Amino acid sequence: MILRGNGPRYDADSNSVTPQQTDEYSTQIIHHEPTLKTTSVMAGTDNHSSPASGRMQSSKGMEKGKRFDVDRILLAAMIAIDVVLGLTTVANADKESLQGGRYSSAVYLFFAGILFIFVPIAVRVLMPNVSRRERLSLVLTLGVAFYAVKIIGSPKAFTYIDEYVHLRTTQNILTTHHLFGLNPLLPTAAYYPGLGALCAAVVNLTSLSPFISGLIIIGVSRILISACFFLIAEKVTGSSVAAAGASLIYAANPMFLFWSSAFSYENLALPLAAFAVWWITRTRYETSTTVPIITVVLIIAVTVTHHIVAFALTGLLGAWWLAERFRKRPIGKHHGVGIMAITAGSLSLAWFFFVARPAASYLIAQNIAPSLQQLGAVLDGHAKARQLYSGVGASATPDWYRLAGFVAVGLIMLTLPPALYRGLKFAFGWGKVGFRKARIVNVSMTVALAVAVVFPLSLLPRFTTDGGALASRSSEYLFTGLGCVLAVLAAKPDQSPRSKLRWRLIAFKLPLRALVAACMITVVLVGELTVFSSYSQLMPEPSHPQGYPWTVQPDVIAASKWARAQLGINQSFAVSVVDAEALATYGEQNTIPEQNAWPIFLADTLNKGVVDTIQEMKVRYLFVDWRMTYGIPTNPGNYYFSQWEPQSGQYTHPLPAVMLHKFSTTKCARLIYSSGPIQIFDVIQIEDGTCVPT
Numbered sequence: 148m149i150l151r152g153n154g155p156r157y158d159a160d161s162n163s164v165t166p167q168q169t170d171e172y173s174t175q176i177i178h179h180e181p182t183l184k185t186t187s188v189m190a191g192t193d194n195h196s197s198p199a200s201g202r203m204q205s206s207k208g209m210e211k212g213k214r215f216d217v218d219r220i221l222l223a224a225m226i227a228i229d230v231v232l233g234l235t236t237v238a239n240a241d242k243e244s245l246q247g248g249r250y251s252s253a254v255y256l257f258f259a260g261i262l263f264i265f266v267p268i269a270v271r272v273l274m275p276n277v278s279r280r281e282r283l284s285l286v287l288t289l290g291v292a293f294y295a296v297k298i299i300g301s302p303k304a305f306t307y308i309d310e311y312v313h314l315r316t317t318q319n320i321l322t323t324h325h326l327f328g329l330n331p332l333l334p335t336a337a338y339y340p341g342l343g344a345l346c347a348a349v350v351n352l353t354s355l356s357p358f359i360s361g362l363i364i365i366g367v368s369r370i371l372i373s374a375c376f377f378l379i380a381e382k383v384t385g386s387s388v389a390a391a392g393a394s395l396i397y398a399a400n401p402m403f404l405f406w407s408s409a410f411s412y413e414n415l416a417l418p419l420a421a422f423a424v425w426w427i428t429r430t431r432y433e434t435s436t437t438v439p440i441i442t443v444v445l446i447i448a449v450t451v452t453h454h455i456v457a458f459a460l461t462g463l464l465g466a467w468w469l470a471e472r473f474r475k476r477p478i479g480k481h482h483g484v485g486i487m488a489i490t491a492g493s494l495s496l497a498w499f500f501f502v503a504r505p506a507a508s509y510l511i512a513q514n515i516a517p518s519l520q521q522l523g524a525v526l527d528g529h530a531k532a533r534q535l536y537s538g539v540g541a542s543a544t545p546d547w548y549r550l551a552g553f554v555a556v557g558l559i560m561l562t563l564p565p566a567l568y569r570g571l572k573f574a575f576g577w578g579k580v581g582f583r584k585a586r587i588v589n590v591s592m593t594v595a596l597a598v599a600v601v602f603p604l605s606l607l608p609r610f611t612t613d614g615g616a617l618a619s620r621s622s623e624y625l626f627t628g629l630g631c632v633l634a635v636l637a638a639k640p641d642q643s644p645r646s647k648l649r650w651r652l653i654a655f656k657l658p659l660r661a662l663v664a665a666c667m668i669t670v671v672l673v674g675e676l677t678v679f680s681s682y683s684q685l686m687p688e689p690s691h692p693q694g695y696p697w698t699v700q701p702d703v704i705a706a707s708k709w710a711r712a713q714l715g716i717n718q719s720f721a722v723s724v725v726d727a728e729a730l731a732t733y734g735e736q737n738t739i740p741e742q743n744a745w746p747i748f749l750a751d752t753l754n755k756g757v758v759d760t761i762q763e764m765k766v767r768y769l770f771v772d773w774r775m776t777y778g779i780p781t782n783p784g785n786y787y788f789s790q791w792e793p794q795s796g797q798y799t800h801p802l803p804a805v806m807l808h809k810f811s812t813t814k815c816a817r818l819i820y821s822s823g824p825i826q827i828f829d830v831i832q833i834e835d836g837t838c839v840p841t
Contacts, residue, residue, distance in 0.1 A: 219281070226267045226285070230292050233263030238299050244686035251545070253686050258673065261404075264292045266669055272391035273637055273661035279387040283377055286394045290373030293398065294366055297408035300687050304358060306698055309411040311728035312336050316343030317357045318735060321350060329717075331738045332731050335510070338503030341452030342412040361410040369408065372418035375425045376627065382428055383591040383631045384573075392634035392664060399672035400626035401619055401679030416453035417623065419445060420460045427464075427487065442487055450494045454506050457495035459624050464488035466597060470590040514617060521611035532610040536677075544682040555674020558667060560603065562633060570596050570632045598628025609678075612796060616783075619679050637664045681783055694778015695787070695801065699729045703772070706825045707734030714768070721747050721761075722770035723787050730770055739764045745788035748775075751805050753813055753833075753840035761833050769810060773824035775802045813840045 237260035243253040268289045272282045300306070305314055312332045319328030320343050330337040342364070349360040376397055381390035397403065407414050423445035430438045450457045468485040499506055524530035536549045574592035605621045608614025637660070676685075688698045707729045710718070716735040720727075727738040738744075746760045747769065760766075779798040780787050786795040787802065810816045810828050815838035820827035832838035 222271065223281075226271060226288075229263050229267040230288065233260040233265075234292065234295055234299065236260030236263060237296050241300050241687050244688075245690050247689040247691065250683075250686065254682070257686060261296070261672070261676075262669065264296075265289065265398075265672060266665065269395050269665035269668055270661060272395065273388060273664050274658060275388070275661070277388075279381075282387050282391040283374065286377045286391060287370060287373050289395075289398055290369050291366070293404050294369045294408045297405055298362065305361070305410055306687075307406075307409045307411075308332070308724075308728055310361070310409050311699075311732050313342050313346075313410055313412060314357055314361070314732045315735075316340060317346045317350070317361075318732065320344055320347040321357075322735075329737060330731075331736075331740075332727065333509070334505045335454075335503060336412065338498075338506060339412055339451060339453055341448060342410075342415045345415070346410075365408065365410055365414055368415050368418040372421050375418065375421035376630075379421065379425050379428065380631050380634065383589075383595050384634055389631075389634040389637055392637035392668070393630035395665075395668045396630035396633055396671065397626050399668055399675055400622040401675040402623045404676060405680065406619075407623065412453045413456060413623075416449050416456035419452065420449050420456050423449065423460065424463065427484065431484070439487075443490060446487065446491045446494060450491070450498050454495070454499055454503065454510060455620075457491065457498070461488060461491040461495055463594070464491055466594045467590065470588075470593045473588065514613075518608050518611055518614035518617045521613055522608055525610055526607075533612055533615075535609065548677050548682050551670075551674040552677040553674070555671045555678070556606065558670055558674075559629070559633070562636065562667070563599065563602070563629075566633045566636050567596060567599065569635045570599075573635060592631070595628040595631040598625060599632040601625055602629050613790070622675070637661075683781060684783070695725075695772075695774045695780050697725065697781040699725060702823050702825055703729045704733050706730075706770070706820060706822060706827065707732075707736070709820060710734045710736060710768070710827065719765050719767045720770050721764070721766045721768075723748075723772055723775065724789065725782065726770055726772050736768075739766060741789040742791050745792040748788065749792060749802070749806060751803070751809065753809055753815070758833055758840065761830055762836065766834055767829070767831055768819075769816070769828040769830055771807050771810060771826040771828065773804075773807060773826070776804045776807060777801055777824075814838065815840045 237257055240253045240256035240260060243256065244250060268285050271277065272285045305311060312330065313336060315330050315332055316328070316336055319330065319337070320326065320340065322328075326340045326344065327337050336343075346357055346360050346364055349355065349364065350357055353360065355363075373394065377390050377394045380393035381387055384390055384393065407417075423442065426445060427442060430442075446460070449460055464484055465488040468483075468488050471484065521530065525532050536544055536552070570592055574589040574596060576588070602625050605618050605625055608618040684697060688696055692700075703726050710720075710730065711734045714736075718736050720730055720736045720738050721744045722730050722738050723744070724741050727741070730736045731738050743760060743764050747757050747766070748771075750757050775787055778801050779785070784790045784795060785798055786792050789795070810826075810830075811818060815830065815833045817829040817832075818826060819829050833840065
């Protein structure tokens with residue numbers, strides 16, 4: 148995220164002047180560069196030295212340079228070995244979990260693998276005398292390695308609910324060759340077909356499966372956002388080491404490891420938005436008419452891919468434009484950010500209200516409004532705050548897992564005030580800050596500060612039942628500004644005599660500073676991961692789970708494929724929320740909304756309410772999973788069908804068998820499929836009213 152700084156930028160970490168695009172200081176940069184180069188040449192051939200001594204110094208410099216290159220190669224090899232070792236450790240942890248081994252041991256092994264990947268990279272990118280190119284390469288390595296962690300956990304098929312949602316969108320486009328086909332898993336997703344259309348195009352061009360095509364698309368997107376965020380953070384902070392620190396902090400947000408690696412429309416839209424911001428910062432002073440055209444194309448791509456990212460891009464461009472209105476000096480001729488903000492806002496609102504009509508109900512009525520209402524009730528004292536780390540499996544969650552989350556949030560809150568103070572100094576030129584003396588308002592840092600201060604407020608919805616997901620998903624956006632602000636603490640401290648003496652007194656040299664910063668960010672990474680991921684769902688589910696599973700099982704996939712082959716596609720099914728993922732994709736069936744499915748199943752008899760629901764929703768088939776009578780639901784919401792079902796979030800016992808047995812004891816329902824715990828009933832006679840259950 149955020150924006151470009153203005154004026155010359157001297158990067159003390161790489162000892163080089165990085166010229167900006169043409170602006171009011173470009174002349175100053177051009178005049179300084181030859182001086183720096185001349186000084187460098189004169190230093191190598193001192194007038195008072197003999198030719199022999201010059202050759203000697205040159206020879207020593209060459210030998211030192213060779214040793215330096217060898218050291219860099221060795222360090223790179225060591226980091227590569229650590230990454231491979233980390234991925235291997237994660238794979239072993241996943242294998243142990245899949246085989247039903249001791250789960251706690253698998254979790255420790257998993258976190259060990261994550262640390263093998265993260266810590267060496269974090270230490271190296273924050274060390275002094277590391278080139279900008281190496282920092283960027285290591286940031287990209289980290290992004291790709293974390294993406295590989297997700298693939299190792301599910302190497303053969305999609306796992307998360309959002310992945311099934313967009314797999315269905317892709318299948319619709321491949322089958323009908325049209326956009327906006329019905330998506331029963333999430334109707335809103337059908338109206339944001341950017342990811343599905345791109346995946347379908349890759350499938351048609353390469354003949355690869357949708358799964359492999361999706362992995363490629365999200366993999367490229369991961370590289371794109373890792374690179375763009377580093378480059379943007381470098382513009383914001385003016386330092387490659389601070390940009391590296393910002394990238395590490397962004398990678399520590401609770402969504403980055405798993406959720407941001409999923410086949411989801413947000414994970415394509417967010418990198419596109421980051422690329423759009425970088426593109427604007429890179430080209431806004433160019434006069435070519437192609438530049439704004441490309442910018443508009445990027446805005447359109449974001450608009451048709453994801454609603455929240457489109458609004459976030461609009462807000463960012465608007466804040467950027469607004470901050471520039473309060474600059475102390477004019478910024479010269481350039482492509483207007485304000486025009487692009489208006490373009491993005493107009494397109495996103497028009498698409499949201501006139502094309503993607505279900506989006507308003509989904510986003511506002513079903514997600515934002517309930518969370519805010521619950522938060523208001525908690526703040527007013529009319530409702531109790533949710534106990535953190537409660538819910539399914541809370542009794543089995545170890546204390547260290549809970550403690551890690553609190554420590555991570557506490558560490559961020561502890562370091563945020565000094566980072567905000569240092570960021571304000573940097574943004575508004577309050578004295579010499581770090582390696583750069585600010586002369587005018589740094590617009591990009593100002594916007595980053597505005598984003599960072601929202602982070603404490605984003606923690607409040609975590610204390611509500613429905614607000615946890617809202618708080619977690621906001622981290623993908625808030626950690627952009629938060630990372631840039633916190634990263635200024637990783638830059639070289641003030642160079643005043645008083646500050647020099649202070650740093651000497653506490654012996655806080657730069658290498659030690661890098662180690663401490665890396666350790667702190669690692670703590671945030673581990674803790675934020677526990678915030679998003681339930682302890683019981685951190686690892687892949689065993690291949691033969693006890694009780695009711697939280698991921699799609701092979702027998703459900705087999706039943707879904709049978710339904711597609713024997714019953715045809717687009718049949719109306721009532722089914723549980725987990726099994727609906729397979730039935731809507733592998734079976735290509737139309738599952739009824741989750742809030743309408745639970746009244747059919749969670750009743751002891753086929754009463755009038757059940758019959759009315761079947762007829763109103765035009766249900767043709769019932770997909771019954773008897774594992775609901777084996778154990779309580781273990782998904783994050785602790786429900787079988789919907790968060791609105793009566794016992795949602797409060798199950799302590801599995802469903803009574805009588806609730807599912809009622810379908811096999813009436814002549815109005817015909818059993819057409821039975822395999823293990825899976826049964827499919829034909830209830831067409833109830834739906835059309837030709838048979839009334841007694």
